[in-house]
Amino acid sequence: MGKYKAVIGLEMHCELTSNTKVFSSAENSYNDTPNANVRPVDMAFPGTLPVVNVECIRKALLMSMVLNCTQPEYMYFDRKNYYYPDLPKGYQITQMHAPVGVNGKITIDVNGKDKKVLIHDIHLEEDSASLDHYRDISLIDYNRAGVPLLELVTEPCFYSAEEAVAFLEYMRRIYQYCGVSEADTKKGQIRCDVNVSIMNEDATELGTKVEMKNINSFANVYDAINYEIKRQTELKDAGRYDEVEQETRRFDEETGTTIRMRSKVDAIDYKYFVEPNIPKYKITKEWLEKIKKDIPMLPRERKEYYINKLGLSEYDANIIIKEKDYADYFEECVDIGINPKTAANYLIVQIIAYLNKEGIALKDFYLTPKLLYQITSELDKSTISSKQAKEIFNKAIMEGKEPKTYITSENVQISDTDALNSIIDNILANNESQIEAYHNGKTNLFDYFVGQVMKETKGKANPTIVKDILRKKLD
Amino acid sequence: MMYMNKTIEELHDLLINDKVTPEELVDESLKLSKEVQDKCNAFVTIIDKPKIMPVSENMLSGIPFGIKDNYSTEGILSTGSSNTLKDYVPFYTATAVQNLEKCGAIAINKTALDEFGMGGTGTTCHTGTVRNPWNLKRMCAGSSSGSAAAVAAGVYPFALGSDTGDSIRKPAAYCGIVGYKPTYGMISRYGLFPFASSLDHCGCLTRSVKDAAIVVDAMKGIDKNDQTSWDSSNMHLYESIDGKVKGKKLFYIKNVVDLDYYQNPTDEFVSHINNFHKTIEILEKCGVTVEGIEIDRNLLNAIPSVYVCLSCAEATSNMSNLTGIIFGPRGNGENINEMMKDHRTKGFSPLIKRRFVIGSYILQKENQEKYFVNAQRVRRLIVDKMKELFKTYDGLIMPVGTGIAPFLDNPKDSVSNDDVSVLEEHLQIGNFGGFPSITIPDGFIDDMPVGINITGNCYDDINVLNIAYALEREMPYKNQIAKEVEK
């Protein structure tokens, strides 16, 4: 690069979480059994009509507000007309004229620096059916047909693959934080279209835009952008920039390259027009206010809060906000009275490590904040040692039993100062010669006294308190 | 004894008093169906063994009826009169039909229509041309051709229709019966095969205004499967008809109706217009004021084009689901695209293809603003003009078409630009605005019936029905059965 700069725009499609599909009352969930989540409209049987799901609109509006977009006064939909076997109606219901959000902006963090991202629009639409390809035939499963999709379109405002992927990662997190989507790329819930152009560093006019469609992982987005920058740069260097066409390409995972699909000339005329079967729906200020209240604290705000109010390090805060589950767990711990630093420590050092090792999700993790509190509260009271705490933690998750079952009168520490005082007085009374030797400079006898207390209490005396008392009495 | 020539009101009386049974009515209706099928070719399907329903307090219980074949009916062939669906048997029933069945009405047959409602002649049904029972050489108009023919021929007292431009109201006029489409959304469109969703209305064909009210009372209601439907549970059409019309005000469009505006009109045309004015006089005797008003000619002239634009455009999209993949016959072809194209090429008739090409042209990116969006704008201007007039008047009253049903060997279902086109097509205004609109018979020319139409403001169905009823009462055409004439 150097003499050129790349300009990148993103389209991010994300499946929404809801009980039912966006225009039909069929269940919106992944189903292994083909054609098991189907209502008549999902297969476009003649005479069926779309019926808009309030929950999908609510979530779409919520995201629109999160992205600081402008919401329309009246919401309605458009038909995007084209023929493809995965599109049973022969058109997709989407939003072209009045998206749920336009002209938004959001600040993200790229390698510790703020980056302002401009949002062109965010709109609600329906997913297509899925096709399974075999040797001679293809099979169509309509479970996915009509699943709600939110499509977010950015302005061409990214200048590197890092920035683009940082945005996608951040948005994935936002979707999860807002409970709008599981946003799991592995389940195909997020798909991206990416457009890339290059231009001279000092140029003001954008170069030829090349679009790559339907990329299904962020790693592939990263690779596709970098490949495309390289390809376009090489052509430009070779004086063959005219060979960079305004076209649509696809990313080939195996070769790590992009392959031409169709040029702009062959672009389909989708003949968009307003969907007449869905009347214009007034989005009231009251409803927007209500939805706004459902917006949770977002990762960037949480991070600030953790550092400034709860006293975490930036390093720890960054780890915790990475997943909404982590942050929620952490905050619940703090809410019920676990010291923030202790909670963060447990979460980062023990829990996340354990989850990664076992490959399970935090929501399936046995030791809920309430159960964790059984350990930390005893630790705070010094009834158990940190070594004991660690043992109890491990036992509890191995055996799936509440931590308090491992904390009995048999094994709890003696931290009662009065009790320890009398035990120590007893021991000192019986060791006058050692006391004298200690005072004459044999200071290593201090450990001898501690040992005696431990022996007397069968090791259950709280060593810190014992030492405190001994010092007071001897020195 | 003949029963099927009676009105719903009369039949209900007979049924409830055990003078006749639903079985007898069904048998007679089936027998008549076969006769009318031979003469008029009105049906796609005659149901073998209609499900007998018991008689109840409901006016429609035990009453036979016909269903236009673009309504989805569970377990019964539903073709839309198109080869693309020639073997399609739905697994669900349209809401409007379901509502009638809940009342105990008994479906007897599925009636033929211009393919998917996209025609006005009854000549483009995949089962062949529908003939007018008054004169078999003449057309019924369309697209509810089979329903109009059957009700006029006395197969049953009512049949379902659908109306996108005038598809209920024009065949009603040509067949000498009543055709009513209520306000848009009063009847759910769920299960009606769409032609142009923003213009499509459900409705019925009957032989009396009160029967039309009874049928629509049963068909209507908000439906969770149609978000354009609305709650009309506080509207009781039949009960609200009292015939009190003194002081009502109607208008007609003078610069469309007055003979002065036409050069060299035919005798038939003159008779038709004179008959209209005679009918107006009857209304005036009832205490109704009728005034002729002028509307900007440019606006009026645009009506047929606005209709062609919007209906063809929406239709291309609405019928994109007809690919032969999930239902309908499979096309042949090496690949999926060829397969879909073969299905559509073979399945659609030439007329409908013609309309598709127009729709495709209009919706193209480079034409969309100029044609489609401007048509939507002019639609609003026309509707706004009507709504402004409805502030002063209870409704618009107009003759239907330019005369009697044309001969079949001289169809005029091509796009025309002659000066009568506005009079021929003005009923489309009712679809633009979603207005309640009813046609009733108001006389004969050359032994063939003609009709008059009353259209009112949205949600003002009761007013419209009431005026129609008052007029019907003063004329001898209520519940007339077609008498075949050779001419």
Next chain:
Amino acid sequence: MKFTKELVDNLADKLLIGLTEEENKLVLDEFDIIDQNMELITKIPDIDDVEPMTHTLDDFEYELRSDEKEESIPIEKLLQNCKSHEGREIEVPKIVG
């Protein structure tokens, strides 16, 4: 000539419809009239500011659907009109790309 046989075929092809020579001629013959008629729309003055009427009823109020699921339609019904299926899925010739 504004309208040609090729244009007509192309318009039809975009809707996955083939036209016979006869059908093409039928369309072509009346396309000029249609076009003239369309011009009637453009004769209405000052309409740029008129809001296009995309829905039939203005000021229509309605409720959105609550997010409650209904049972999926049994597979036999979904497939009863389908001419080619494999197991629970609809079968079509192999789709490439």
